[in-house]
Amino acid sequence: MTAETAKDDWPLEDRGVAYGDGLFETVLVRDGRPLLWEQHLARLARGCGVLGIPLPAREALEAPLVEAGEGLSVLKLILTRGSGGRGYALPIPSDPQLRWRLSPFAPSAQRWRQGVRVRHCRLRLGIQPMLAGLKHLNRLENVLARAEWTDADTAEGLLCDSEGRLVEATCMNLVWQRDGKLETPRLDRCGVAGTLRSVLLERAPIHEVDAFPSALDGVEALWLGNSLQGLWPVARLDDAAGTPIRHWTIGPAHRRLQALAHAALGYPPVT
C-alpha cells in the first residue's frame, strides 16, 4: 500500500498508461529546496482523494530532492494507481506507483521582459467537474491543443471549454486586469488549478470569474503563468489562424503582479 519510489520503468500493465489513471506534479527546485511545495502537496492530496489513490508519505515525495544539485531544476513526480483490477474496476487494495525525474531548468527571462505572443486554440475542453482542477494524467486535450501551432514565436494557446468560456492556456493559467481589477477564470468545470495561481489568489485581490474570450477585448493587461516559468505578460494575442487581434504595451501594471509571482518563486523582479 505504500508507493514504491523508484526511477525505473513502468510495469507493462500499469494503469497509468492503460487509462491515464494517476496524477503528476512538476515542481521548481532551487538548491535542493522545492518551491510552492505545500501547494503541490495539497493539489496531489486532493487528486488522490478524488481518484481514491492512497497518498504517498511526504518522505517518499521528498526523497528525490536529495539528488538535486545547486541551482534550478524541475522535479517531475508521477503517481499512478499501479496495476490490477478487472478492466476499469479499481484494484482493491491498490498498489500505487511513484516515479520521478529531476532535470536541469532555466526559465525564459526574455519572455519575462518582452512579454509573449499567444493565440486562441480551436480545441475546446470537455466539461468534467469531477476532474476539474486536478493535474491528472489524461492530457490528450492539452497535447492536441499544443499541436495547433508549431512556430517558435507563439508561446502559448488559450483554451475555452465546450460552452465557450475561457479556462486556461495549454500549460499555464490566465490572469487579466480589467478596470483596475484582477480576474482569473473559475476552474470548477475543467482546467488545471496551477500552484502559482493558488499563491496569487492568496496574495493578491484576484476574482475568479466566468468569462468568454470577448472579455479580453477591454483588459489593460493579460498574463500567463505557472510555477516553473513564473509570469509572462502577453504582448500580442492572435486568433486561431495566427492573425493578430490585440496588442498590449508592457508597463508598470504588468510588472506589479509579476513581481508578486516572482517573489513566490525566488525569481528576480523585472524592470
Next chain:
Amino acid sequence: MTAETAKDDWPLEDRGVAYGDGLFETVLVRDGRPLLWEQHLARLARGCGVLGIPLPAREALEAPLVEAGEGLSVLKLILTRGSGGRGYALPIPSDPQLRWRLSPFAPSAQRWRQGVRVRHCRLRLGIQPMLAGLKHLNRLENVLARAEWTDADTAEGLLCDSEGRLVEATCMNLVWQRDGKLETPRLDRCGVAGTLRSVLLERAPIHEVDAFPSALDGVEALWLGNSLQGLWPVARLDDAAGTPIRHWTIGPAHRRLQALAHAALGYPPVT
C-alpha cells in the same frame, strides 16, 4: 519510426503514462485468429490519424497472434506516441511504442441467457468531438464511473454526456428497440465507437440517434455489447442509487439481435 513490438515494460518517460498519449484495442482471438480484426484496425488507424501517431505496420500488429494458443484469448494492444517532445509539444519525429499482452478469456454465457442488471451513473462524460469514438488512453472518466458501484450483481453503468444525452456504458455500447426500430446513441461528441457496434450498424437497420435517458422508458428491449462479451440483454435498469426503475422480460426480440452479434464473434446463438 516503426513501432517497436515488445512485451516488456514502458520507458519511464513514455507519453503514454505522462499524458495518456496513445490508443488501445482489445481483440477477441479464437484459435489464433482475431475477430472483427478489420474493424479494430480501422479504429486504430482513425485514432492514429487524429493524434498524428504513425500507424504500425499490419505485420507488427498481427505478430502477437502467433503466440495465441487454441481456444479463446484476448489480445490487448497499446500504442503510445513514445517519449520526447517539450512538455505537451509533439516530438518530431515520434518514436511510437507498441506493447501487447495475450490473456485467456471466457465470456459470460449466463449473462447472455439471463440478461443483466445495469444502473445509471452519476458521472457525465465531457464533450470532446476531436476524441469522440476513439479508443484512446484517457480513460479516467470510465474509471470513475465504474467506481460508482461495487456489487457483483450490477453488470454495467450507463453514461450520459454533460448535456444529458445517453452515450454508452463504461465499457460497452448501447442498442435498444423502440416501436420495433433499433437505435443506438450517436458518438460524435464523446464515447468509444465499439467494433461490435460497427458490425451491427453494417448488418442490421440500426439508427444513430440523440436520446436522453427518458427515451428508455418506452423501449421494448435494451442491450449492451462489446467485441469480447457479445451482446447482453438488459433485464433490469436501476437509477444511480441502485433503485430499480425498469424491468424487461427477455424474449425473442432480444435473441434476434443477439444472434446477429454472436454470429460475428463466433459465439453460439442463445435460445
